[in-house]
Amino acid sequence: MDGDTQRDTIPTNLRLLLVLEEVARAGVPVTPTEVNAQLSLPKPTIHRLFNTLEEEEFLQRDMDGRTYSPGPRMRVLAGGILSSLRIRTARQAILKRLSQEIGETCNIALPDRDAMIYLERVETEWPLRIQLPQGTRVPFHCTASGKLYLSSLTETHLYRYLTASALTGHTDNTITDRATLKAELEDIRRQGYSLDREEFMDDMVALAVPIFDINHRLMATLSFHAPTQRFDPERAIEFLGALQTASKQLSMLVDGTPDTEI
Secondary structure (H helix, E strand, O other), rough: OOOOHHHHHHHHHHHHHHHHHHHHHOOEOOHHHHHEEEEEHHHHHHHHHHHHHHHHHOOEEEEOOOOEEEEEHHHHHHHHHHOOHHHHHHHHHHHHHHHHOOOOEEEEEEEOOOOOEEEEEOOOOOOOOOOOOOEEEEEOOOHHHHHHHHHOOHHHHHHHHHHHHOOOOOOOOOOOOOHHHHHHHHHHHHOOEEEEEEEOOOOOEEEEEEEEEEOOEEEEEEEEEEEOOOHHHHHHHOOOHHHHHHHHHHHHHHHOOOOOOO
């Protein structure tokens, strides 16, 4: 299909949605020109669409001033889709089964612009538990879910994060040195899981694995956390297989793949 034909076949009221679709498909910050390589709209039109989406907070401009990422309203939209009743019912069943197997609180978290947000959780029945309710925002650099997300970034975007972030210390174990954190993220990228070794809260350990989208990109994280009275990092790793199985089932919920074991 040539450019003129493409322009003629895209209804005006569909163009904003197609721009959002291309931004989501890219999975990294993109320029209007990169998006327009797929849509073939007139140059003034594609820039006008991006301006509208930025003004309405569906997109936001990145620090380089050229590229755009999903904005607050687009992230809320994505979270709402993940929280739809049909998906949420099945998701809760998976989390409950996982929580019962491990015996601890299990969480699903979504990456936001500057923190991970807890979307879903199933509490442990132990009276001694760590309270991190739905909607809680936790830092990237010192949590299992946050470090896992950072490990999925491209080198360019990870560099921007490391150079711009304060890496605030929350405990004596928080990694606040950029080179050390980068080495930790390289290990996480290679092994496919992330541990929090009392880095965010004293006396708490956590283990996280990715939940992938249909393009095998990190969409969310699945984790459990537990007090050190019951768990240490070595014991947490014993449940890696259970987390990975549940993560695969959660990914299938989103992309529509049938799973008879759910």
